[in-house]
Amino acid sequence: MNDKVLVHPVEKVATLIYDNKVEGSMFVAQNIASVIQRNNEENKHTVLGLATGNSPLLVYKELIRYHREEGLSFKNVVTFNLDEYYPMGKKDDHSYNHFIFENFLSQIDVRPENVHIPDGELPLNEVDRYCKDYDDKIESLGGLDVQILGIGRSGHIGFNEPGSKITDGTRLLELDSVTISDASEGFGGISNVPTKAITMGVKTILQAKKIFLVAWGTEKAEVIQKAIEGSISSEVSASFLQNHDDTLFVLDPAAASRLARFAKP
Numbered sequence: 001m002n003d004k005v006l007v008h009p010v011e012k013v014a015t016l017i018y019d020n021k022v023e024g025s026m027f028v029a030q031n032i033a034s035v036i037q038r039n040n041e042e043n044k045h046t047v048l049g050l051a052t053g054n055s056p057l058l059v060y061k062e063l064i065r066y067h068r069e070e071g072l073s074f075k076n077v078v079t080f081n082l083d084e085y086y087p088m089g090k091k092d093d094h095s096y097n098h099f100i101f102e103n104f105l106s107q108i109d110v111r112p113e114n115v116h117i118p119d120g121e122l123p124l125n126e127v128d129r130y131c132k133d134y135d136d137k138i139e140s141l142g143g144l145d146v147q148i149l150g151i152g153r154s155g156h157i158g159f160n161e162p163g164s165k166i167t168d169g170t171r172l173l174e175l176d177s178v179t180i181s182d183a184s185e186g187f188g189g190i191s192n193v194p195t196k197a198i199t200m201g202v203k204t205i206l207q208a209k210k211i212f213l214v215a216w217g218t219e220k221a222e223v224i225q226k227a228i229e230g231s232i233s234s235e236v237s238a239s240f241l242q243n244h245d246d247t248l249f250v251l252d253p254a255a256a257s258r259l260a261r262f263a264k265p
């Protein structure tokens with residue numbers, strides 16, 4: 001773990017607070033780039049778990065810069081996205097498939113056959129089998145080397161909404177009303193937001209060797225406080241990360257503002 005990590009007595013997860021999201025994102029990208037670089041030198045693949053949403057955008061931007069300016073190759077990288085709305089067309093502007101290609105994958109040299117994104121186009125009766133295969137594929141590659149996470153205001157990681165269990169694998173689930181309402185602007189109204197999604201499970205995520213959760217801005221402060229200082233509970237699935245031995249929360253001061261070290265100095 002990085003030696004700059006401050007461990008406060010009431011915090012149950014290692015947490016780094018940067019002056020702003022640019023610096024925090026550069027730190028995360030640098031760590032991921034060095035894992036990829038090390039594996040490339042040893043001719044090994046790197047398995048990356050990717051999040052969508054605004055939070056990791058600058059991490060992706062910086063990784064693209066590593067590729068363009070510093071020659072970092074993603075040819076040995078295998079990617080697994082966390083989640084996708086269901087039902088959702090791959091080419092739909094609202095799909096996470098579209099989002100991750102637009103903001104990251106189309107700008108690096110990852111091989112198309114190494115990209116995995118939950119399929120929102122599947123018929124319902126094929127989804128369970130597909131989800132099981134998704135987890136098996138990750139496991140067969142030796143598990144995720146690095147998982148990047150954002151956090152939803154419902155406490156979700158991926159789309160593991162309140163009620164998710166530590167034993168849950170990848171699956172189809174119902175979205176929480178907070179999540180639907182947060183997505184409504186992007187979809188042009190609440191009635192356009194899908195009510196279901198396929199998400200990598202908490203169990204799948206916790207099997208990653210290294211996890212970075214990034215969160216920026218005051219709107220995340222309340223859930224970040226619960227995830228870091230609260231008890232481990234299905235109500236806040238990010239709190240399950242307290243069970244993982246190489247998870248780092250990377251925050252800006254606004255997202256960290258409700259932590260006891262600031263709220264109750």
Ligand code: GLP
Pocket residue numbers: 051052053054055056082083149150151152157158159179
């Ligand atoms: C969505 C995604 C999550 C993401 C969350 C936060 O619900 N399923 O994986 O972490 O949004 O999004 P943002 O980073 O835009 O705040």
